[in-house]
Amino acid sequence: MVQQRLLDIAIEQFGQHGLDGVSTREIAAAADTAMSSITYHYGGKEGLYLAAADEVAKQMGGLDTIATFDRVIAGGDPAAARGAIAAIMRNFLERLQQPQSNAWALFIMREQLNPTEAFERIYAGPMGQTARVLVELICVATGGDDRAAARLAAISLFGQVLVMKAARATCRKMLERETLTQDVIDDYAARVVANIDAILDRMIAERQEQS
């Protein structure tokens, strides 16, 4: 209980202020525990920061479904791969709308701009696994094996979902909405899924032109 509270507060505080902008004294006080418990469980501030990164990776979740996608990749059916890509993107979009993602969003964005050892640990979790799966699914969906092309495409798909969190205030302004209600998210998800289809079709056409 104390450890979970410490981690949640650490994610929020480190996210808001960075590793150097917050003291273990402040985190211990906010978690209503003694500073010695941070030393005992995590060895100190750096250890707590890395544990917070592991917790972020855990809360991002998704690892449990990787096996399902690996089966789709092994199956080699382009239509199934296309459906799996859409499912990953929809799921990621839904996940980013959940209130608990606010806690780790700033932590991750800070690491994205100035990555530390913590980013390696986050990427080693669901984030990197999903990236790998997405690239392979794009290869299956387009019937190609150009990993470099698939990676660029994967980033362009990833961005279409990420924007709803990383530029949330801009999205709200553009959509003239105070809050991003489920109907807006559904409309946007439909746009993204149609885009994925259009982009994959274009990639197939590009490959046929080259051969």
Place this chain on the structure above:
Amino acid sequence: MVQQRLLDIAIEQFGQHGLDGVSTREIAAAADTAMSSITYHYGGKEGLYLAAADEVAKQMGGLDTIATFDRVIAGGDPAAARGAIAAIMRNFLERLQQPQSNAWALFIMREQLNPTEAFERIYAGPMGQTARVLVELICVATGGDDRAAARLAAISLFGQVLVMKAARATCRKMLERETLTQDVIDDYAARVVANIDAILDRMIAERQEQS
């Protein structure tokens, strides 16, 4: 000179630590000036924060080219509109690669997640202007006037560029690159431009199905 130094340091410090995480004392010391000069020029911390937001809007730039895009919109030529959309996206991608964007990136992302009055001022600048132009250009390029559909599409295009900054470390990992060199950016820009083409074509097909 002192004012520019103060603003640059304010953007960086407020970006790193937030409004509440940094004192005017620290900013004045880092800018090698007296605290009284912050009071004199900006009235205090909140005033300096808003001035920093205005400076971020200014550094994002692009306002000078809005008139050019407005002429393309007025012209009503779908091919010209398509070219203009690609030009905006390429330009934005290049801009986000410039080292100076590191200073304001965290400032803006923090505001995106927890917007304050400062976000209104940033959006009132080039950001909001570009968003408006992009939506109108999509209408011209697809020959439609469904603003709601164009707004969703504009967000999905915007995200494809934003990802290279907001998830830069993830992109580097996915592309297996230590740094995002110009050749990688060029390859990615080509992918995004092809995607824009494919998405606009799909939107035209969607419109024809509906009518």
